[in-house]
Amino acid sequence: MNPQANAKHISSFKNHTMRVQIGDICCAISCGDISIFDGLQKLFNNFLTDQPADISIELSVSEQLSPSEMEASLSEMRYIHEGNHFLPTSRIIASNYDLANRTISMCIERNPGNPGLDLKLLNQLLYLAYYSAWKLRNNGNPRALLVHACGILHNGKALVFTGPSEAGKTTIANLCREQNGEVINDEMLLISRPEQHDSVLEVRGIPIIGGHPQRLNATAPLSCILLLKQSNKTRIRSINRTEAYLRFIRQIITPSYIGLIDKRSVLSLMADFTDEVTGTIPIYELEFSLDRESLWWEIGKLERALEGEDIK
Amino acid sequence: MMANRIAQAENVIWRRIGDDVVVIKDDGQSIHVLNKTAASIWEMCDGKCGINEITTRLCERFDVSFEDAYADVKEILEKLIQTGIMNQIEKIRGN
Numbered sequence: 029m030n031p032q033a034n035a036k037h038i039s040s041f042k043n044h045t046m047r048v049q050i051g052d053i054c055c056a057i058s059c060g061d062i063s064i065f066d067g068l069q070k071l072f073n074n075f076l077t078d079q080p081a082d083i084s085i086e087l088s089v090s091e092q093l094s095p096s097e098m099e100a101s102l103s104e105m106r107y108i109h110e111g112n113h114f115l116p117t118s119r120i121i122a123s124n125y126d127l128a129n130r131t132i133s134m135c136i137e138r139n140p141g142n143p144g145l146d147l148k149l150l151n152q153l154l155y156l157a158y159y160s161a162w163k164l165r166n167n168g169n170p171r172a173l174l175v176h177a178c179g180i181l182h183n184g185k186a187l188v189f190t191g192p193s194e195a196g197k198t199t200i201a202n203l204c205r206e207q208n209g210e211v212i213n214d215e216m217l218l219i220s221r222p223e224q225h226d227s228v229l230e231v232r233g234i235p236i237i238g239g240h241p242q243r244l245n246a247t248a249p250l251s252c253i254l255l256l257k258q259s260n261k262t263r264i265r266s267i268n269r270t271e272a273y274l275r276f277i278r279q280i281i282t283p284s285y286i287g288l289i290d291k292r293s294v295l296s297l298m299a300d301f302t303d304e305v306t307g308t309i310p311i312y313e314l315e316f317s318l319d320r321e322s323l324w325w326e327i328g329k330l331e332r333a334l335e336g337e338d339i340k
Numbered sequence: 341m342m343a344n345r346i347a348q349a350e351n352v353i354w355r356r357i358g359d360d361v362v363v364i365k366d367d368g369q370s371i372h373v374l375n376k377t378a379a380s381i382w383e384m385c386d387g388k389c390g391i392n393e394i395t396t397r398l399c400e401r402f403d404v405s406f407e408d409a410y411a412d413v414k415e416i417l418e419k420l421i422q423t424g425i426m427n428q429i430e431k432i433r434g435n
Contacts, residue, residue, distance in 0.1 A: 270360045270373055282368065292353065292366050299355050299364060306357070 056081035082161040163285040174281035182209030186231035191256035198239035214240035259315035345429035347387030
């Protein structure tokens with residue numbers, strides 16, 4: 029099925045444009061549908077910028093799928109490249125890109141039950157744009173990689189809680205009160221690569237949408253990483269480097285970009301990044317229950333230990 | 341069947357993490373961890389050495405007899421080949 033061929037386009041992309049900051053990248057997003065555009069502006073309010081765009085996303089909206097086709101199309105997309113077209117595994121979207129003009133064009137099926145954009149789809153668009161811009165700018169070597177994680181800003185440093193879906197990232201954010209810190213993002217963060225051997229790794233907030241309403245456009249040095257494990261008790265335990273490596277690498281958002289993907293280079297980048305992070309940053313496993321008090325007491329104890337001992 | 345020369349598969353990337361080696365297939369779907377002994381063997385599999393040379397070099401590194409080491413090396417190599425992260429370059433001897 030080629031959605032573009034039969035799509036009844038009900039909006040064009042040319043009327044409204046905003047620029048959104050994703051780390052060091054600026055992404056212009058154009059959408060002719062005013063209700064979707066307004067919704068996006070509200071979602072990205074903290075990340076709007078006047079910087080020149082590194083890459084552009086042009087959104088158009090169509091209505092062509094039946095409800096049953098929509099239901100079938102909601103499975104996770106995979107980016108499969110054929111010439112300059114991709115995303116054929118999703119029936120929601122038709123898409124193509126123009127490397128010379130640094131533009132990704134997408135035709136998105138409007139969901140009759142939810143006239144706004146599917147948020148998961150929107151997140152995928154943002155990290156596709158992020159990695160694509162780096163591919164165009166620096167041949168696929170970004171200064172920071174996207175990681176599935178919840179970030180909490182506390183005492184000027186970022187605590188990073190990471191784990192797969194359902195591990196409890198949003199739960200951690202929801203258990204965070206003012207005295208515990210500020211939620212940077214509960215779904216995804218940018219973690220920088222060290223520019224020099226002894227340089228500090230930084231966490232940066234991004235406009236990716238998770239389950240918690242707050243998304244901070246903030247940068248802070250990375251204090252430590254806690255690998256989440258839900259439990260009926262709360263405790264923090266040290267883990268060895270290999271376990272940290274294996275669990276962390278799975279939480280990196282695999283760099284996917286427009287153009288021909290060199291899988292080997294992408295995996296090498298992820299392996300090197302994991303090596304850098306696990307070799308530099310203290311990593312622990314956090315078993316936690318829904319008891320907020322014991323959670324933050326344990327984390328406070330860890331923070332004091334890290335301050336005192338300057339671990340690693 | 342054991343190969344004379346053994347090499348790491350071309351479709352993997354690997355990193356040494358402390359005493360261990362982490363091997364990732366380039367489809368990104370599977371990750372293997374090799375412990376200290378397997379990691380040492382892995383690093384010797386450069387496509388130039390066979391099981392005898394690897395066993396000899398391992399005996400130099402660890403205090404173990406050739407006979408004892410040979411059995412372990414053979415078992416580990418067979419597992420690595422079976423997993424698809426190691427290749428036999430040429431087969432000259434059957435067991």
